[in-house]
Amino acid sequence: MLLAFDTSSAAVTVALADPLSGEIVASSTTVDALRHGELLAPAIAAALETAGCTAGDLTRIAVGVGPGPFTGLRVGLVTARTMADVLGIEVAGVCSLDILARQSSLTLPVAVATDARRKEIYWALYDGPAADGSRRRLEGPAVDRPAEVAHVLSGLPVIGRGAVLYAEALGVTEVDVAEYPSAEVLATGVATGTLDVVEPDPLYLRRPDVTMSARPKSVLPK
Amino acid sequence: MSSNAVMANEPLILGIETSCDETGVGIVRGQTLLADAIASSVEEHARFGGVVPEVASRAHLEAMVPTIRRACETAGIKPTDVDAVAVTSGPGLAGALLVGVAAAKGLALSLDKPLYGVNHLAAHVAVDTLEHGDLPKGCVAMLVSGGHSSLLAVEDITEGVLPMGSTIDDAAGEAFDKVARVLGLPFPGGPYVDKAARDGGDRLYVTFPRGLTSQRDLERHRFDFSFSGLKTAVARWVEARRRDGEDVPVNHVAAAFQEAVCDVLTRKAIDACKDRGFEHLLIGGGVAANSRLRVMAEERCSAAGIAVRVPRPGLCTDNGAMVAALGSELVRAGKAPSPLGLPADSSMPITEVLNK
Ligand SMILES: [Zn+2]
Numbered sequence: 001m002l003l004a005f006d007t008s009s010a011a012v013t014v015a016l017a018d019p020l021s022g023e024i025v026a027s028s029t030t031v032d033a034l035r036h037g038e039l040l041a042p043a044i045a046a047a048l049e050t051a052g053c054t055a056g057d058l059t060r061i062a063v064g065v066g067p068g069p070f071t072g073l074r075v076g077l078v079t080a081r082t083m084a085d086v087l088g089i090e091v092a093g094v095c096s097l098d099i100l101a102r103q104s105s106l107t108l109p110v111a112v113a114t115d116a117r118r119k120e121i122y123w124a125l126y127d128g129p130a131a132d133g134s135r136r137r138l139e140g141p142a143v144d145r146p147a148e149v150a151h152v153l154s155g156l157p158v159i160g161r162g163a164v165l166y167a168e169a170l171g172v173t174e175v176d177v178a179e180y181p182s183a184e185v186l187a188t189g190v191a192t193g194t195l196d197v198v199e200p201d202p203l204y205l206r207r208p209d210v211t212m213s214a215r216p217k218s219v220l221p222k
Numbered sequence: 223m224s225s226n227a228v229m230a231n232e233p234l235i236l237g238i239e240t241s242c243d244e245t246g247v248g249i250v251r252g253q254t255l256l257a258d259a260i261a262s263s264v265e266e267h268a269r270f271g272g273v274v275p276e277v278a279s280r281a282h283l284e285a286m287v288p289t290i291r292r293a294c295e296t297a298g299i300k301p302t303d304v305d306a307v308a309v310t311s312g313p314g315l316a317g318a319l320l321v322g323v324a325a326a327k328g329l330a331l332s333l334d335k336p337l338y339g340v341n342h343l344a345a346h347v348a349v350d351t352l353e354h355g356d357l358p359k360g361c362v363a364m365l366v367s368g369g370h371s372s373l374l375a376v377e378d379i380t381e382g383v384l385p386m387g388s389t390i391d392d393a394a395g396e397a398f399d400k401v402a403r404v405l406g407l408p409f410p411g412g413p414y415v416d417k418a419a420r421d422g423g424d425r426l427y428v429t430f431p432r433g434l435t436s437q438r439d440l441e442r443h444r445f446d447f448s449f450s451g452l453k454t455a456v457a458r459w460v461e462a463r464r465r466d467g468e469d470v471p472v473n474h475v476a477a478a479f480q481e482a483v484c485d486v487l488t489r490k491a492i493d494a495c496k497d498r499g500f501e502h503l504l505i506g507g508g509v510a511a512n513s514r515l516r517v518m519a520e521e522r523c524s525a526a527g528i529a530v531r532v533p534r535p536g537l538c539t540d541n542g543a544m545v546a547a548l549g550s551e552l553v554r555a556g557k558a559p560s561p562l563g564l565p566a567d568s569s570m571p572i573t574e575v576l577n578k
Binding site for chain 1: 274276279280282283286287290291301302316317321323324325327328329330331332333334561562563564565566
């Protein structure tokens with residue numbers, strides 16, 4: 001059984017699928033940007049129960065590697081890594097923007113833009129779909145202010161939460177329906193080999209925030 | 223019955239700790255320590271003079287699987303042998319805690335074993351069972367580190383802990399870090415200040431203030447600590463010296479500062495024991511590794527008829543063994559595990575030993 005999940009967006013999305021056909025046997029999605037840590041494990045347990053199997057039946061794990069808000073993203077990655085290690089199975093990492101691109105039913109090239117907070121978006125550009133539904137990533141993933149990349153994205157249908165939040169700045173004329181990555185699409189794409197697989201390492205795209213501490217301040221009265 | 227047979231009946235617990243900058247995975251059977259694997263990101267923080275939360279969280283993710291593997295190898299067990307998984311669910315840095323909690327859930331889920339989300343501070347107390355066996359029926363625990371400075375009354379660690387007092391400003395370990403910086407010593411300050419003091423430092427060279435020890439302060443803050451004034455007094459003293467073009471006797475200042483900290487800590491800890499009628503004082507946290515604190519606590523407690531329990535320095539700092547030790551006590555006491563929806567609670571109250 002293939003277990004897939006993504007925690008790179010405000011959604012916690014989980015799916016169980018046949019590892020060869022990619023046929024979905026259980027899935028769930030909950031949108032709650034602040035509770036990835038609480039929601040993911042119960043959602044996996046519930047999916048296993050719905051499918052009538054146990055963790056021991058898992059043969060492969062697929063996980064979205066972002067980019068996305070770091071804290072939630074890490075919940076998915078550390079869960080995938082520890083489960084896979086103790087079960088002795090492989091983890092397939094997939095760029096979360098690739099998942100979103102696959103969710104588009106359009107036959108055109110598309111752009112993906114997700115919410116990177118701090119008035120920025122994570123974005124990437126994709127070719128039109130091949131016969132098997134796969135899409136080649138042409139640019140990205142990268143993180144920028146919407147205005148800075150508007151010229152790159154202009155004229156393309158834009159998928160993802162970023163398209164909704166920054167429609168005007170991006171000059172979006174056409175918003176595709178998908179706002180968040182779907183674990184069902186992730187599971188099917190990995191099972192059928194139509195999503196590119198990478199190491200399960202987080203795509204942070206930003207350095208950690210560090211407040212440099214200056215020299216000790218004078219404590220003598222002025 | 224051989225001791226091995228006894229041991230085999232005891233629960234095998236894996237504990238995960240990620241509340242600050244150490245990724246710790248410990249494995250215990252009953253009260254026997256089998257492994258205590260640690261990966262620290264302290265060097266990545268050193269140049270910032272404090273722990274950077276995002277840097278710590280990233281390091282936890284990278285270190286988690288290798289540290290679990292190392293712990294299992296050292297203990298000579300397979301993950302499937304584990305009877306329960308324990309994890310620090312709070313208090314601590316939210317993002318850092320979350321990595322450990324998610325990893326623990328991944329393990330519990332994969333192994334189909336119960337999950338125990340435990341209190342970091344209570345784990346600092348429980349770790350002593352690995353060194354000295356069952357905790358005494360009733361003791362005062364003094365936890366002193368870079369993150370906490372608390373006096374706790376502990377009757378039964380599996381039931382709860384009663385806070386008696388804590389710092390009203392800086393943690394004791396924080397004061398060590400800040401004074402180290404003033405003296406030009408590296409981060410984290412504790413071990414370096416201790417070493418400088420031992421290198422011929424004169425404890426009586428300067429008398430630095432003892433926070434919250436005046437009669438008036440004792441009325442309101444009998445068991446509370448304050449290290450902010452002490453830290454400022456040291457900084458002032460050093461700066462005045464430098465301004466006058468004089469050398470700063472680092473060893474003497476370190477010793478005198480350390481003396482002030484240890485004096486207040488031991489005085490209040492003993493007073494807390496007397497207040498409760500407890501004959502045992504347990505000391506934990508990174509500052510418990512301080513050599514002067516150990517000696518002074520021994521001397522003063524023995525004079526007061528109080529027995530001191532201090533785990534060895536490696537168990538005093540944050541580690542996975544302490545979490546496994548508390549998990550083991552909870553399993554042995556028959557406590558119900560935490561749900562898979564267990565949150566990471568950065569401000570988990572000390573009265574809560576187990577997150578239900
Ligand atoms: Zn601690």
